Amino acid sequence: MSIISGLNKEFESRVRLGMMSVLMVNEWVDFTEMKNLLQVTDGNLASHSAALEKNQYIEVKKEFVGKKPRTSYKISELGKRAFQEHLNFLEKMMRQ
Amino acid sequence: MTDKISEDLAHIRSMMERSSRFVSLSGLSGIGAGATGVVGAYFAHRIIEKSGSVVNGYYNHQTVFDLVVLALITLIVALFFGSFFTIRKSKKLGLPVWTSTTKKTMIQLSIPLLVGGVFCLALIKYELFGLIAGTTLIFYGLALLNAEKYVFSDIKYLGLLEIILGCIALFWIGKGLLFWTIGFGFLHIIYGVILYRKYK
Numbered sequence: 001m002s003i004i005s006g007l008n009k010e011f012e013s014r015v016r017l018g019m020m021s022v023l024m025v026n027e028w029v030d031f032t033e034m035k036n037l038l039q040v041t042d043g044n045l046a047s048h049s050a051a052l053e054k055n056q057y058i059e060v061k062k063e064f065v066g067k068k069p070r071t072s073y074k075i076s077e078l079g080k081r082a083f084q085e086h087l088n089f090l091e092k093m094m095r096q
Numbered sequence: 097m098t099d100k101i102s103e104d105l106a107h108i109r110s111m112m113e114r115s116s117r118f119v120s121l122s123g124l125s126g127i128g129a130g131a132t133g134v135v136g137a138y139f140a141h142r143i144i145e146k147s148g149s150v151v152n153g154y155y156n157h158q159t160v161f162d163l164v165v166l167a168l169i170t171l172i173v174a175l176f177f178g179s180f181f182t183i184r185k186s187k188k189l190g191l192p193v194w195t196s197t198t199k200k201t202m203i204q205l206s207i208p209l210l211v212g213g214v215f216c217l218a219l220i221k222y223e224l225f226g227l228i229a230g231t232t233l234i235f236y237g238l239a240l241l242n243a244e245k246y247v248f249s250d251i252k253y254l255g256l257l258e259i260i261l262g263c264i265a266l267f268w269i270g271k272g273l274l275f276w277t278i279g280f281g282f283l284h285i286i287y288g289v290i291l292y293r294k295y296k
Contacts, residue, residue: 014107017104017107017108017111018107018108018111021107021108021109021111021112021115022111022112022115024112025112025115025116026115026116026196029115029196033192033195033196036191036192036195037111037114037115037192037195038111039190087108090101090104090105091105093098093101094098094101094102094105
């Protein structure tokens with residue numbers, strides 16, 4: 001990623017930025033908790049997490065707890081690196 | 097542009113904190129729990145005076161029973177105030193109360209507390225009542241230190257003070273109630289006031 005194109009388009013949305021921040025400091029976070037933390041709707045979270053998953057920035061785990069399905073998210077190594085680069089870029093921009 | 101970036105950075109920071117630390121601890125919780133402790137200590141003082149025992153740290157069984165009941169009531173009331181104000185603050189901040197961070201905090205707190213509880217049961221069994229005050233303060237302080245990484249707001253200093261106080265109390269047998277009043281009462285009130293003013 002060059003400096004000029006340094007702002008990762010994937011993280012332009014507040015929801016994605018928030019999801020990545022939460023996942024940087026927590027291992028597995030489930031759908032409901034993520035939704036409450038970010039204060040977004042089900043559909044909103046689902047579409048943003050699908051986009052992050054498509055880029056392989058996060059891992060998605062679907063399982064059943066009793067009869068209820070539960071979806072959890074975890075950041076991938078690629079996602080960590082991408083987010084770190086994005087953070088570095090933001091900081092560099094601030095210093096200018 | 098700079099505005100957008102600093103907003104982004106602030107958002108990242110706040111999401112990391114909200115999701116990994118228990119930020120809703122209310123200063124009023126500390127004040128409520130501390131005040132309960134002081135009132136409890138006052139009643140304990142009356143029970144002890146009534147029993148008329150002056151031998152250091154040694155009371156008859158009825159007195160011990162009364163004190164244990166009083167201690168349990170004090171604990172329940174203090175926990176009630178403690179959680180009441182913190183849940184209220186969570187709701188005000190629009191944060192969920194029962195999250196994985198809350199669970200982690202509870203686990204970190206409860207391990208030293210349970211071990212301390214068992215230790216105190218042994219002390220009671222062997223009638224080493226004089227050591228109870230110091231022991232409870234020490235284990236409580238260790239529990240706070242243990243939960244420190246999940247809780248905002250300088251809880252480790254409170255933990256350290258409780259431990260120091262507990263260690264002194266171990267060598268001042270017979271003054272247990274005084275140390276309890278300071279540790280569970282006044283330290284909580286002071287901590288609560290500081291917290292309340294800092295994060296209001």
